[in-house]
Structures are given as C-alpha cells and as structure tokens.
Amino acid sequence: MIALSPEEQQIIGLSLKVAATATLFSLPPGVALAWLLSRYSFPGKALLSGLTHLPLILPPVVTGYALLLLFGRNGPLGRLLEPIGIVFAFDWTGAALAAAVMGFPLLVRAVRLSFDMVDPRIERAAETLGARPFVRFLTITLPLALPGVAAGAVLAFAKALGEFGATITFVASIPGETRTLPLAIYSLTQVPGGEAAVLRLVLISVGVSIGALVLSEWGARAVARRVGGTR
Amino acid sequence: MLEVSAHIARDDFSFEVAFSSDARITCLFGRSGAGKTTVAELVAGLIRPVRGRVLLDGEVLLDTDTGVSVPVWKRRIGYVFQDARLFPHMTVRDNLLYGPRRSGDLHPALDQVVALLGLESLLERRPGALSGGEARRVAIGRALLTRPCLLILDEPLAGLDGARRGDILPWLDRLAREGPPILYISHAVEEVARLADRVVLVGEGRAVGAEPPDAAFDRPEAEAAAGLSAPLSILDGRVTAHDPARNATRIDLAGTAFLAPLLDVAPGDRLRVVVDARDVALALTDPVDASFQNRLPMQVAALDVRPDGVLVRLEAGELRLKALITRQAREQLALAPGRRVIALVKATAAARYA
Known part of the structure; x- marks a missing residue:
C-alpha cells in the first residue's frame, strides 16, 4: 500500500476523532435510553x-x-x-x-436488543441476593449485554465515519476542521482530475466500514454466548 | 418466625394468605398452579399484595396499612428458584460470592457452604457446564452465603430424575439440620412427609394455617391437593436397632416398638414413617399366628364415615394411627370410640421418608 499523504492522514485523523467523540458521548445516554425502552413501560x-x-x-x-x-x-x-465555552457551529x-x-x-x-436478551428473572435473582437496582444493572445486566453494547458502539462509530448530509448542512466542509472522509471524497469529486485521490479515499472508507461491521457482528454473537453461559 | 397475612389479586385469581410458623422447615404444599410460588414471592417481596402484612422474626417486611415495604434486596431472604437462575457470565465461585460482595461481607462462609453442598469440584466451572442437580446445589449455596434469615426453596427436586434427586436429597437433609429456617415449596407428598415440620396447604385460593404434617394430611383438601387416594399417618420415630439377617429395622415410635424393612439409617437417628390408612387392619384379639409384624394395642379415638369407608383414628399414648376399613368391617368389630383393638401393620407397608 502506498503511504498516505499528510492531507489524507489529516482527513482520516479528523474523521476518527469526530467519530470516536460522537460514539463516546452518545454511549451513556444511549445505554440509559435503551435500558428505559427495554425494561419499562410508561x-x-x-x-x-x-x-x-x-x-x-x-x-x-x-x-x-x-x-x-x-x-x-x-x-x-x-x-x-x-458562554460556557461549548461551540458547535462550524x-x-x-x-x-x-x-x-x-x-x-x-x-x-442494538443496545436495546441486547438488553432484551438478558433474562429479567436473572435480575430478580440478583435482587434477592442483596443487589440494589443500580448495582444489579452494573453487575448483571450490563456485563451480560456488554458485547451488544460494543456492537452498538461499533455501528454508531461506522455511521459517524460515513455521515455526510447532516454534517455538511450543519457545519459545512471546512478543511482541517469539519471536512471528514465522506466530505473530502465529495469535494474531490467536484475537482477535475481528482479521480485517483477519490479512489484512494473510497477504498480506505470501505475498509474501515467493513471492519466495523465484522466487529459488530462478532459482538452480537458474543452476547448470545455469554447469556447462554457456555463461556 | 414467619408471619404472613395478605390478600393477593391477580388478573386471573385472588388469593388469601394467612399463616405463621416458627418451624425449621415449613412446607407450602399444593398442586401445580395452586399458587405456592405466589406465596413465596409475596414473602420475598417479588410481588405486592393488594393488602397484607409480612413479618420475619418480628421485623415488619411489608405492611400495606402503614406503607412499610422493605425492598427485595434488603430482606435477607434467600430465594432458590426452581430454574436456579445462576449468572451465566460468572464462574460458580463468583456466583457463590455475589451476595457477600453486595453486602460487604469480608468473611463469607464459602468453605463451609462448599463443603455442606459438595461444590468443591464445580467452583471454576461456568453455569452452562453444570447439570440440573449441580446448578440447583450451587443456587442453594449462593442463597446460603447471603446469611439469610429464611431460605425459600422452590421445588428443589422437581424435574430431576432419580439419580439427580440423589444429588440433592442428602444435601437437603443436612441443610435442614444445619441451615437457616426453610420455606419449602412442593407438590410431592413424599418430600413434604419427609421434610416438613409444618405444612401450609395451598389451594382453592387459600393458603391458611401452618400445621404439623400429620394434622395437615388429615384434611380432605390435603388428599385432593396431593392426589392421595387414602389418608396417611405420618409418624416420627427413632431407629433403635438393625437386624440385617432378618431384613428388619426396629423403630421407636413415640414409645411403641415398630418393625420396618431394613433401612439405611444409623441407630439413634430420627426418621419419619408414613403408613397408608388402607394398609392398617384391625383385630379385637391378637392374631399371634398371622404374618403382621406390627401388632399394636391401641384405642379407637374417633370414627369418620366417608364415601370410601370408615376412617378409624387410633391412639396409644403419643402414637396416632389411621385405619381405613369398610363399613361392614366396622359392624363386625362393633367399633366405637374407646374400644380397645390391635392395629395390624405389615412391616413392608411402612414407607420410609427420612
């Protein structure tokens, strides 16, 4: 493989930073919401x-x-x-x-589905052993669903890597600031003679996405094995 | 001491519960679907009644009148579910230590519990690799390690074949002697007869009154619940001697000598003998040349005329025995309360349950 140019490195670096930040910050509310939707009716x-x-x-x-x-x-x-220093625009x-x-x-x-797979009767058993609800969640539900949570995070990460429409509408396509991989690909398609560069970025993008999918599939299987208790 | 009184309403049935027991083993006895598990879940706090009170050793766990409801995780009631419910992502050891870790118990009685239930070789295994009997033993150990004030066992033998039952029964006997008080759920008369100190009959939307097994099994509803075709006498006794050459074991039943087939129980140990009322014959004089090995001089205490005959209640000192005979036999012997008779029981009719 031919070495990445500094510009490509910067695009990939920014894309990974954006996607990782997006995933990290959506995990806690995502897990909480999935729990709510899986276990409660209201x-x-x-x-x-x-x-x-x-x-x-x-x-x-x-x-x-x-x-x-x-x-x-x-x-x-x-x-x-x-005023508290949080700026999203551009x-x-x-x-x-x-x-x-x-x-x-x-x-x-994805997280909700993995919570659904955890048997609530096992959670009841934890309660009779002295686990208060939050402890029960941390020691039983979350560990059992963890591979599913990981799968969900990988999916969200992959989606974040490929996000285009909302990003370009919200923060435009500023090189080095908001121009992630898909935005860079789009920009290059607008430039005459950019086909080779486009192809390189496309291949990188495909590779990263497939890797994410494989990881998430593995996670889903792992949660099934864990809940089955055979490993 | 467990005291329960409650009214439970569910979609499809309503239920009155009222009993109290300070016995070592209290059995909730009734048919499948009678609501035994519902009563246990009420005690553990897994369900809430419309109104009711639950007290354990004087502590109020639930009182709908005053609004007291101690949450499940604070109740200190060990609940062994019928389906074990081990944590699949933990080893047996971590399952066992789950309770102590929650309560900050730094010196859990792991070694004692492991020895009590024979779990030594299972500690590093995952629940998925355990047999049904092993999983239940681990579940019992896991509940014991929370140092519960009460242990609920929900049909611990149900669904296990003979060999697997053998995996659990001896441990249950030890548990009964060395463990906390037990609330034992069962629909099997032999388990209840073997283990229970007090029996709560569950059925017809009621679970009322905890009685000694002999009294509980005396009730018509117990016969229905157990699918019994005749009343049983449940007799507590002690092994006095074995006679292997004659294939016999001598038992002391409340001061009366009794002969049973050779049993695998050490002399001096307590045991319980169950005799079907149909297996007891009566005579006015001692038939010395008959094969009955137990010819017990007793007195008629009462006579109940039933559709299937006459139930004769006999007593001799502390010993109580029931005999089911035909009305014709009653007339021939002119039986009436106070009459002295000889109760005839074949040694082989004495089923042994402990």
Whole structure:
C-alpha cells in the first residue's frame, strides 16, 4: 500500500476523532435510553422510541438543518452553551454532534436488543441476593449485554465515519476542521482530475466500514454466548 | 418466625394468605398452579399484595396499612428458584460470592457452604457446564452465603430424575439440620412427609394455617391437593436397632416398638414413617399366628364415615394411627370410640421418608 499523504492522514485523523467523540458521548445516554425502552413501560414510550429513530428516516439534510437552527450561533441552545465555552457551529465538535445524532438510533437499537436478551428473572435473582437496582444493572445486566453494547458502539462509530448530509448542512466542509472522509471524497469529486485521490479515499472508507461491521457482528454473537453461559 | 397475612389479586385469581410458623422447615404444599410460588414471592417481596402484612422474626417486611415495604434486596431472604437462575457470565465461585460482595461481607462462609453442598469440584466451572442437580446445589449455596434469615426453596427436586434427586436429597437433609429456617415449596407428598415440620396447604385460593404434617394430611383438601387416594399417618420415630439377617429395622415410635424393612439409617437417628390408612387392619384379639409384624394395642379415638369407608383414628399414648376399613368391617368389630383393638401393620407397608 502506498503511504498516505499528510492531507489524507489529516482527513482520516479528523474523521476518527469526530467519530470516536460522537460514539463516546452518545454511549451513556444511549445505554440509559435503551435500558428505559427495554425494561419499562410508561406513557409516551412509543413516542420516545419514535423520536429516537427519527434521524434514521428523516433526510439527513433536515436533521442537519434542525441542528443548525438549534445549535447555530443564533440558535437557542447555541446561545445558551456559548458562554460556557461549548461551540458547535462550524467547529469539529459540530461535526461530532451531527455524527452522534445520526448514529444514535443505531446505537440505541442494538443496545436495546441486547438488553432484551438478558433474562429479567436473572435480575430478580440478583435482587434477592442483596443487589440494589443500580448495582444489579452494573453487575448483571450490563456485563451480560456488554458485547451488544460494543456492537452498538461499533455501528454508531461506522455511521459517524460515513455521515455526510447532516454534517455538511450543519457545519459545512471546512478543511482541517469539519471536512471528514465522506466530505473530502465529495469535494474531490467536484475537482477535475481528482479521480485517483477519490479512489484512494473510497477504498480506505470501505475498509474501515467493513471492519466495523465484522466487529459488530462478532459482538452480537458474543452476547448470545455469554447469556447462554457456555463461556 | 414467619408471619404472613395478605390478600393477593391477580388478573386471573385472588388469593388469601394467612399463616405463621416458627418451624425449621415449613412446607407450602399444593398442586401445580395452586399458587405456592405466589406465596413465596409475596414473602420475598417479588410481588405486592393488594393488602397484607409480612413479618420475619418480628421485623415488619411489608405492611400495606402503614406503607412499610422493605425492598427485595434488603430482606435477607434467600430465594432458590426452581430454574436456579445462576449468572451465566460468572464462574460458580463468583456466583457463590455475589451476595457477600453486595453486602460487604469480608468473611463469607464459602468453605463451609462448599463443603455442606459438595461444590468443591464445580467452583471454576461456568453455569452452562453444570447439570440440573449441580446448578440447583450451587443456587442453594449462593442463597446460603447471603446469611439469610429464611431460605425459600422452590421445588428443589422437581424435574430431576432419580439419580439427580440423589444429588440433592442428602444435601437437603443436612441443610435442614444445619441451615437457616426453610420455606419449602412442593407438590410431592413424599418430600413434604419427609421434610416438613409444618405444612401450609395451598389451594382453592387459600393458603391458611401452618400445621404439623400429620394434622395437615388429615384434611380432605390435603388428599385432593396431593392426589392421595387414602389418608396417611405420618409418624416420627427413632431407629433403635438393625437386624440385617432378618431384613428388619426396629423403630421407636413415640414409645411403641415398630418393625420396618431394613433401612439405611444409623441407630439413634430420627426418621419419619408414613403408613397408608388402607394398609392398617384391625383385630379385637391378637392374631399371634398371622404374618403382621406390627401388632399394636391401641384405642379407637374417633370414627369418620366417608364415601370410601370408615376412617378409624387410633391412639396409644403419643402414637396416632389411621385405619381405613369398610363399613361392614366396622359392624363386625362393633367399633366405637374407646374400644380397645390391635392395629395390624405389615412391616413392608411402612414407607420410609427420612
């Protein structure tokens, strides 16, 4: 393989940073929400579930535009967060936010499914052994579902790596700041004679995505084995 | 001391519970689906009744009138579920130590419990690699290690074949002697007869009153619940001597000498003998030339006329025995309360349950 140019390195580095940040910050709320949806029934549950999945079906441009309205310099949340030093507009953190929102449904879905696989009767048993609900979650439910949580995180990470529409709408395509892998590919297709560079980036992108998928599949199988108690 | 009174309402049935027991082993006895597990779940706090009170050793665990409800994880009740429910992602050792780790118990009685239940060779295994009997033993050990004030065993022998039962029964006997008080759920008359100090009959939407097994099995509803075709006498005794050459074991039943087939119980040990009322014959004079090995002089205490005959209640000192005879036999012998008779029991009719 031919060595990566400094520009490619920077694009990949930024993409990984954006995707990792997006995944890391969406994990805690994603796991909490998945737990809620898996174990409790409450009024408005269907609505909450629907809202969670909304970014999956909305045109990404619409999601990006909603983010722009909310978190832009003049958006209500943007203005609220600016004094405490959190700025999303035209910043790499904005790209991470867009990626997190787009990957969130995939994360919640995978984690929820793995929570569903954990037998609530085993959790009851933990309770009779003196585990309060939060401890029970940490010692029984989460460990049993952990490979599924990992699978969800990998999926969200892969989605974040490939996120395009919401990102370009929300934070544009600023080299070195918000121009992630897909945005860079798109920019290069707009330049005459960029085919070779496009092909290189496409191959890199395909490789990273397949790797993520394989990892998530492995995670899903591992959770089944763990719950079965054979390893 | 366990005291329970509650009204439980579920989608498909409602249920009255009222009993108290300070016995070492209290059995919840009834048919499958009668609601035995529901009563146990009420005690453990896994379900909430419409109204009710649960007290364990004087501590209020639940009182719907005052709004007291101690959460499951604070109740110190070990619950051994029928399906074991071991944690599949932990070794047997980590399963056993789960409770002590939650309560910060730095010196769990792991060695004693492992020895008590024979778990030495299982410690590093995963639950998926255990047989049904082994898994239940681990589940019992796991519950014991929380140092419970009460241990609930939900049908610990159900679904196990003969050999697997043998995996558990001896350990249950030891547990009964050395462990905490037990609330034992069963639909099998032989288990209840073998183990119970007190029996709570569960059925017809009721679980009311804890009685000694002999009294509990005396009730018509017990016969229905157990699928018995005749009443049983449940007799507590002690082995006095063995006579292997004659294939016989001598037992002392409340002061009366009794002969049973040779048993594998050490002389001096307590045991329980169960006699079907149909296997007891009566005579007015001692038939010395008959094969009955037990010819017990007794007195008729009461007579119950039933559809299937006459149940004769006999007593001799502390010993109580039931005989089911036909109405014709009763007339021939002119039986009436106070009449002296000889109760005839074949040694081989004495089923041994402990």
